[in-house]
Amino acid sequence: MKQLLLGNKAIARGLWEAGVKYVSSYPGTPSTEITEEVAEFSEVYAEWAPNEKVALESAMGASLAGARAFTAMKHVGLNVAADPLFTSAYTGVNGGLVICVADDPAMHSSQNEQDSRHYARAAKLPMLEPSDSEECRDFTCLAYELSEAFDTPVLLRTCTRVAHSQSLVELHERADLPLKEYKKDPSKYVMNPGFGYKRHFVVEDRLKKLKEYSENSPLNFEEINDTSVGYVCSGTCYEYIKEAIPGASVFKVGMSFPMPLEKIRAFAAKVDKLIVVEELDGVFEAEIRAAGIRVDGGKDIFGCIGELSQSKIRAALGLSLPESAEFDQPLPARPPVMCAGCPHRGVFYVLSKLKLTVTGDIGCYTLGAAAPLSAVDSVLCMGASIGMLHGFNTVRPEASGKTVAVIGDSTFLHSGITGLTDIAYNRSISTVLILDNSITGMTGHQQNPATGLTLKLKEVPPVSLEKVCEAVGIKRVRSVDAGNLKEIETALREELAAEEPSVIICRKPCQLLKYVKPKPALSVDADKCRGCKSCMRIGCPAVKFASGKAEIDSAQCVGCGLCSQMCAFGAIGEGKHE
Amino acid sequence: MSNSIMIVGVGGQGTLLASRLIGHVLIEKGFDVKLSEVHGMSQRGGSVVTYVKYGDKVFSPIVGEGEADFILSFEAIEGARYLKMLKKDGLLITNTAQIYPITVITGQQEYPTEPIDALKDKCRVADVDALKLARACGSDKAQNTVLLGVLSRYMPEIALESWLSAIEQLVKPKFVELNKKAFLEGRNA
Ligand SMILES: Cc1ncc(C[n+]2csc(CCOP(=O)(O)OP(=O)(O)O)c2C)c(N)n1
Numbered sequence: 001m002k003q004l005l006l007g008n009k010a011i012a013r014g015l016w017e018a019g020v021k022y023v024s025s026y027p028g029t030p031s032t033e034i035t036e037e038v039a040e041f042s043e044v045y046a047e048w049a050p051n052e053k054v055a056l057e058s059a060m061g062a063s064l065a066g067a068r069a070f071t072a073m074k075h076v077g078l079n080v081a082a083d084p085l086f087t088s089a090y091t092g093v094n095g096g097l098v099i100c101v102a103d104d105p106a107m108h109s110s111q112n113e114q115d116s117r118h119y120a121r122a123a124k125l126p127m128l129e130p131s132d133s134e135e136c137r138d139f140t141c142l143a144y145e146l147s148e149a150f151d152t153p154v155l156l157r158t159c160t161r162v163a164h165s166q167s168l169v170e171l172h173e174r175a176d177l178p179l180k181e182y183k184k185d186p187s188k189y190v191m192n193p194g195f196g197y198k199r200h201f202v203v204e205d206r207l208k209k210l211k212e213y214s215e216n217s218p219l220n221f222e223e224i225n226d227t228s229v230g231y232v233c234s235g236t237c238y239e240y241i242k243e244a245i246p247g248a249s250v251f252k253v254g255m256s257f258p259m260p261l262e263k264i265r266a267f268a269a270k271v272d273k274l275i276v277v278e279e280l281d282g283v284f285e286a287e288i289r290a291a292g293i294r295v296d297g298g299k300d301i302f303g304c305i306g307e308l309s310q311s312k313i314r315a316a317l318g319l320s321l322p323e324s325a326e327f328d329q330p331l332p333a334r335p336p337v338m339c340a341g342c343p344h345r346g347v348f349y350v351l352s353k354l355k356l357t358v359t360g361d362i363g364c365y366t367l368g369a370a371a372p373l374s375a376v377d378s379v380l381c382m383g384a385s386i387g388m389l390h391g392f393n394t395v396r397p398e399a400s401g402k403t404v405a406v407i408g409d410s411t412f413l414h415s416g417i418t419g420l421t422d423i424a425y426n427r428s429i430s431t432v433l434i435l436d437n438s439i440t441g442m443t444g445h446q447q448n449p450a451t452g453l454t455l456k457l458k459e460v461p462p463v464s465l466e467k468v469c470e471a472v473g474i475k476r477v478r479s480v481d482a483g484n485l486k487e488i489e490t491a492l493r494e495e496l497a498a499e500e501p502s503v504i505i506c507r508k509p510c511q512l513l514k515y516v517k518p519k520p521a522l523s524v525d526a527d528k529c530r531g532c533k534s535c536m537r538i539g540c541p542a543v544k545f546a547s548g549k550a551e552i553d554s555a556q557c558v559g560c561g562l563c564s565q566m567c568a569f570g571a572i573g574e575g576k577h578e
Numbered sequence: 579m580s581n582s583i584m585i586v587g588v589g590g591q592g593t594l595l596a597s598r599l600i601g602h603v604l605i606e607k608g609f610d611v612k613l614s615e616v617h618g619m620s621q622r623g624g625s626v627v628t629y630v631k632y633g634d635k636v637f638s639p640i641v642g643e644g645e646a647d648f649i650l651s652f653e654a655i656e657g658a659r660y661l662k663m664l665k666k667d668g669l670l671i672t673n674t675a676q677i678y679p680i681t682v683i684t685g686q687q688e689y690p691t692e693p694i695d696a697l698k699d700k701c702r703v704a705d706v707d708a709l710k711l712a713r714a715c716g717s718d719k720a721q722n723t724v725l726l727g728v729l730s731r732y733m734p735e736i737a738l739e740s741w742l743s744a745i746e747q748l749v750k751p752k753f754v755e756l757n758k759k760a761f762l763e764g765r766n767a
Contacts, residue, residue, distance in 0.1 A: 004601050004611060029617055108616045132612070132639075165639035166601060166613040242637040243580075311642030322644030323666045325700040327658040332687035334656075334679035336589060336624035367622065372684045444617065536684065541623055544683055555718055 002168040007158060010133035010169045011072075011100060012037035014140025018096075019177035020044055020070050022062035024055040026414065027443040028074030029109035030163035031102035035072055036446075039455050043174065048446055048455045051382075051414040052077035056084045056099065063097040063153075064189065066180035068144055072100040075116050076381065080415070086123045088153045090199040091189050092206075095180050096147035098140065099125075100156040102163050105279045106307040109160075109442075111362060111381065113305065115280035120155050120257035124203050126210050127155040127257040128219065129235040133167040139254070141172075142219075150206055150213075157256065159279065161236040161307070211258040219254030222267045229296075230271030232264060232284060237277045237308055244310040245319075259284065261291040268293050275301070275317075279308050338367045340542035341518070341558035343437050343482040343508035347406070349538045349562070350488045351375040356402055356496075359392065361385035361416075363408035364441040364510075372539045376406075383407070383415025386432055390419065393428045400429040401496045407432065409465065410440035410448040417468060423501045424473030431495045431502045434465055435482065438509040445512070469503045476502035483508045485565045511558050519559025520574055524550045528571035535563040535572060580610075580633030582641040583729075586660050587652025588677050589626045592722035595748065596650065597628040599726060602744040603736050604632045614639040623680070625656060650729055652708075652721065653677050655693045661700060669702045671728050673721060675709035704728055711763040717753075720760035727764020738765075 005013065011034045015023065023046040025035040039046035049055035052073045062069035073081060078101045085099070101119070104110040120127035126146060130139040136158070143154040187195050214220060222230075225247045233241050234253040241250055251267045253259065268274045276285040276298035285298035301316050302308060314321055338345050348368035351358050352375040360366060360376035361384065369376035378388055389405035396403075407416045412434050423430045440446040447453045452462035469477045476498055480487045488506060495502040509516050521542075529549045536543060542556035543563050552563070552572070564572035583600060587593045597613050604611045609632040616626065629641045646664045651657030651672040664670060674694055681687040690696065697703050706728050712720040723745065730741050742758055749757050 004605055004613070006615075033617075160616065161614060161639055164615050164617055166598075166611075166615075167636070167639065168605070168610065236639075239637040239639065243642075244638075309640055309642050310638050311645075314642075321642075324644035324662045324664055325666075327661045327696070327700065329658075329690045329693075329696055330687075331655055331659055332679050332681045332689055334588065334623075334625040334659075335681070336622035337680045339622060364622065370680070371686060539680060539684060541678075541680055541683060544678060545685070 002170050004166045005133045005169045006033060006164065006166050007130070007133045007136045007162045008033035008164070009037045010136035011140050011156070011158075013169065013171065014137040015070055016041045016044060017137070017172050017174050018141045018144045019068055019175040020144070021067040022059060022069040023047070023071070024049045024058045025072045026050070026052045026055050026077060027440055027446045028077045028102070029443055030104060030158070030160045031072040031074050031077070031100060032443050032446065033163075034100060035455065046455055048448060050449055052081040053084060056081040056088070059097060060084060060088055063093045063095045064182065065094070066182050067095040068177065069095060069097050070100070072102070074110065075101060075103045075114050076110065076112065077101070078116055078119055080382075082119070085119070085125070087191050089124045089203050090191055090196055092151035092202070093147055093153060094182065096144035097153040098143045098147060098156055099153055100158065103157065103159040103280070105159055111379065113280060115283060116155070116157050117256055117283045118281070124207055125153055125155050125257070126150070126255065127157055128254060129157045129256045130162060130254075131235045131238045131252075132162065133165070133169045135254070136162065137169050146213075150210055152206060157235070159236055207258060214255045214258050214260045215262050217255055217260070220260040220263055221252055222263070223250045223252070224270055225249050227271045229273045229275055230267055231275050231277050232267070232288065233277040234284070237279060240308055240310045240313055241277055244313040253284065256284070259287050261288065261293070264288055265291065265293050273297070277302065277308065277313060280304055335370060336367060337370070337539070337541050338364065339512065340540055340556040341511035341560040343506070343510065344368060344435055345373075345538055345540065346485050346562050347433065347435060347482055347488055347506050348373040348375040350485060350492060351404065351406070354489070354492060356404055357392070357399060359385045359388040359403070359405045361405070361407040361411050362442070363411055365406060365408055365435050368406070370539075372537060382411050383419055386416050386419030387422060389430050389432065390423045390426070390428045393430045394426075397429065403430075404492070404496070405430070405432045407434055408441070409434060409436040409438065409450045410446075412465065413449050413463060417472065420469060420474065420503070421472040427501065429499055429501060431492070431504065434503060434505045436465060436505050436507045439513060441510050441512075445510070465505055474501050474503050476500060477505070479505040479507055481508060482506040483560060483562070485562065511560065521552060521554040521557035522559055522561065522564060522572050522574060523552050523554070525571045525573065528569050530569055532568075534568065535566045538562050538566060580631050580636045582646045583630040583648045583650060584641045584646045584660060584663055585628045585630070585650045585652070586656040587626055588656065589622055589624050591652045592719060593626055593628050593652060596722045596726055597630050599741070599744045599748055600630045600729075602748060603740045604630070606740055607736060610634060610636045612636045612639040625659060627660065648729060648732065650725055652725060655690060658690075658693055658697055661697070664701055667702070669704060669732060670697060671704045671706070671725060671732075672697065673708040673725060674705050675707060675721070704732075706764065706767050708764065711767060712760050715760040715763060716756050720757055723757040723760040724764035727761040728767060730761070730765050
């Protein structure tokens, strides 16, 4: 029987069915659930690596040893893994290797809208693009056959609407494969200039063969109906086109690199006009045009920003949309916020109170940039807070007493340690705050090397953040209770005044963790409340202001006590005030 | 042709469970089904949307403008935000309970007065105080199944038993009775 599966879960199922033995990933929306789901299978070794580069390298090692191996990451994760990626095309594989990269057009949960299809071309690796959960499973299994047949890693590209949509999937059994033999072969696996140069010929030759495969593969197919316009598309755009224009002629690209250009040429000859429908960049359009095939529309119609949908496609093509109503009153925006009781809130309150310049990083604490805290000056990529602080303070030494970096525990271990080493080595007088909430929060609670648990929940010795900081050469390392405003402020003032690099570890577990028991909700004593709104300055969603007094929403409050620390009149406390 | 349901609310309100329950009963009925969810950033108290599409054959997993047969809104103004997705003769099922967004709490923006009345001028509305009914059943968290109960009234093709058995299969055993009760409160409200 078919089952309704999330695209990501269908990929995990495909991995299991394809006999994959080794999975190593770093979380990133919308790719995270693949690794979480595959960890449920006892036959598959699965782990969280500290970052995407290590994940890919370890998967390369497992492949070299003869296992089918896998790694998944979000689009920007592939930037981190790009170094091993490019040369992996040269070495090829032993056991099959598939790299899933999940794009996020419209930036539901990302810092940019980069298009991973460029990577396939730049790194010269084949790429498959499923468009629903059934294809997620099928293409995953097929990717391993291609990987081993052509001796190459294979990229599997999804996007938010494929990864996070559920559709019906036929389930199959697992193919249990023995490890392939491992034979030492420096000419294939030692990429020094001598061997690497020879392997480049192999890469180019392989691309020709892959191109031939793409031209003949059922992954790329045409559906000829109304021949006035033919649409070329892949992934989720195929689903949108089928819905937007029923009865259209469509060319579906399942293998998006190398592209089946001759097949597309033949398709173009059967239709009066050819329109390329792709999200983000005009990657297909450029290649089709470069092949001398006439294209009558593409990026000029759809643009390269955000997601498409059946409605957007119809609107862009000037076709009618069904009638609908619109609400005509202004609606307040509802952006995401730090949860009530979030351990990051107090830190950002103090940073904003002291009017510090804050180089920020990526995680739940990016929300410290939002009003009313508005405490963050920059967010670039994971780990950048520390490197940017170092550069900032080096050219503006007078600012170093007023500038800090903030970085989460997972992000610090992902790519903060090298930045901190730069500070320690090149001696900028910089203060770094590590916000240790004992979990990778933003992506939905994944373990990391500092939590003391693995993906499969095995207990392991946790990395000591203090010792790491000391080991790279920071002498002033201290920790504070992230729930105590006074303690945070004192530590900040002292470390900012010190004439040497320093680290403050702000500790308190994420209050959404199961083992963190919420305290009783606080309430406001209306007799004592002067309506000064001090408690509102922390931007807690549980603290409201009504008829001149503060009010606490007992459904949301977890009793963290930050608001009561803000109150100079002792009006907020435990117990009922009527 | 496919049918479309859009579920909107505030991150943390349990919209994902609602869409999965709907998906479950529709599959049992033999429909092709697609659900679309957004995970990650938007779960932190932000505005969230999930889509349910069903029919003989479904292509796009998302709902476009003027396509939703139903919008199921877990909060009083979230339905208004997505009104242009509702079909001309579609039905908006909405919770009357309000959750102030941070922009309102901090006084940057205002929460509309009488949003439900304003909605009734624009489309067909079935409103329910799901918070009150859920609380009476024993937990604020059961608002999602109360609202599902209301929706079930307008989906006569799905039998009551089928909804209840979906709850039994998808909800944690500890909460099954509570959610069944909440569902029936919504259905009979
Ligand atoms: C290169 C890269 N990989 C993954 C992500 C996705 N991502 C964003 S923040 C984050 C981790 C946040 O964890 P932590 O630093 O512990 O902060 P928290 O959210 O717990 O506050 C991840 C994995 C990303 N944005 N960039």
